[in-house]
Amino acid sequence: MTYLAYNTKFVPTGFRKLFYLNWPVILLLTAVASAGFLMLYSVAGGSATPWMEPQMKRFAAGMVLMVGIGMVPIWFWRNMAGVAFGISLLLLVAVEFFGSVGMGAQRWIDLGFMRLQPSELTKITLVMFLAAYYDWLPNDRVSRPLWVLLPVLFILTPTALVIMQPDLGTAILLLAGGGAIMFLAGVHWAYFATVIAGGIGAIVAVMQSRGTDWQLLKEYQYRRIDTFLDPSNDPLGAGYHITQAKIALGSGGWTGRGFMQGTQSRLNFLPEKHTDFIFTTLAEEFGFVGAITLLVLYLLIVVFCVVSAINNRDRFASLLTLGIAVTFFLFFAVNMAMVTGLAPVVGVPLPLVSYGGSAMLVLLVAFGLVQSAHVHRPR
Template sequence: MSYLESNLKTVPVGWRKILFINWPLVFLLAAVASAGFVMLYSVSGGRPEIWAEPQMKRFGLGMAVMLAAAFVPIWLWRNLSALGYGVALVLLIAVELFGDIGMGAQRWLEIGPLRLQPSELMKITLVMMLAAFYDWLDVDKVSKPQWVAAAAALILVPTALVLRQPDLGTAILLLMGGGVVMFAAGVSLWYFGTVLAAVGGLVFAVLESRGTPWQLLHDYQFRRIDTFLDPGSDPLGAGYNIMQAQIALGSGGWGGRGFMQGTQSRLNFLPEKHTDFIFTTLAEEFGFVGAFSLLMLYALILGFCLHTAMSARDRYSSLVTIGIAGTFFLFFAVNMSMVMGLMPVVGVPLPLVSYGGTAMLILLWAFGIVQSAHVHRPR
């Protein structure tokens, strides 16, 4: 026991919680968000009021939410998991019935002055629900078919609702995030192998069906596959976005062109340069060094989350922390793979860097739950 911990009996409980917060994790999150502020300032042409200032205000609010969540006992978050999942599910149904349409998708709800994207909330509440489910379930029942089916239903119901919006990127994150919690809970690898084999068989069947009477996709959907495999086949159409992103990535070189000197973003060649494709702007202006530095910050955040998960004494704290860390990893891994042409463009923002309100606030709330697990673990 450290000198600090041995003398904490004289410190009020509230102050003890402040001392036990994982402050290195807080500073890492602030460092990543600061990189986002810098890039939003750059892509706006030096006009902070457009994107950078609103993002700073949201981050400040999000940090307050994170610290408030850290003070809530982790057992209370466990007890609220089913309620949070239910609320997110109801909001997804409300999107289906009353949601606003933007850019060809129906993903948002207008609640007074707030514009909420319920699918972002579901990414975290799904992890919480699965962690609570496996905390409740006896360990020897984890791989029983009926309980695996129950967990799969918890994942597939919101995934189906999100696919109807349509939002393929978030649907993929829900499936994979739920899979992370199931894997961490100890579900047999045979189930994961079966799912992977089924996916591989489905992909093979889709490709083989092309040009046959039983073709499984429309012609335009096959053209999207062709564009993903060879963006140069349609450089001014479907392949334009990814080709411009790859030009920006390549032109950055080792050290980059310099702050606010990126031609692809400054001349508006890059699509969605303040959201989904902001990583390409960073790579163009700061090169490999800047991109690798951001990746290392993400890796350190994951490291602190996994340390909290391994030091937790209760199953819920461990599973919810691993689930949030896994979901966070999927956020930036899918975004970076997308803009580099390693995955189809599915519209996943770069966490804490891309411009956005709902995504940032909910992600920082999720890190508040990680902090709660860290603060309230037995010492």
């Protein structure tokens, strides 16, 4: 079904579109972002600067951008998918040569008014492009090997570029997000089973080969893996950070130590307290109740997106919305697993809460696409 096939007379037009936006999602996004503002205020020691104020400005700009994107018909964005993906690939290549390296090893390009991280942009354009690909691909070809190989290449190309930066967190999100779209589009179970089994096999082989004649990696690489998996092996380096994060989180208790009363963050025991580890501050100051509330807010955003996607008969819009929802989910789930010590520290920010310009803008652009899909769904 192309955009021409839409029964356009039921699609709202002009400013009436405002009434058809997915308002629950907008409210939830604002609630989550507000929790972020509060925490940024707290970790700055009770000050709007240096983090809360710029974050609020960027959120406001991002919301305007989101609504703007939401008003543009979804078929326009589908036609732009290829261009957007191409541009982000070019930027990823360009950034290898002209970009600057900042904290967390992510590369960015200074655009003057903001620092653009092509890797952030790629998370969305990849989802867009794959959704468009499966919208275009006839259903009966979805599971044919050649047509499975193509999207795998689409995913691996930016992933490889991102790993070179090196930005492991984004690479994982790209792989998982891309894989999710393929799964949603109906690629046969067997492919996923094979990849998962192969992956596990490779990991087992690498780990088992340690200390044998056919050892696959160098010893220092194994040691690096050890530290990555169990930071307590390196109590003064990565281990120190995760230990302090766990202490902060655990010491929150049921109801927390009170707003701006978290000793771990206020006394700088916490690393990256305004970015990747901001969740620990929230958990420390607002306790189990606060942490679970935020988790539920995130989950509700995902649920509303999924509901919107399932009710959308347009294949592109549906896949796009679900892809974005999955990416969003992976964002906060990986971050929370990381700071609670369930997953290794890979450098994924907490969406909408962690301080950071391009991550928030790109996310709101993505939700703009979700809004567009929601507003312009076939009726």
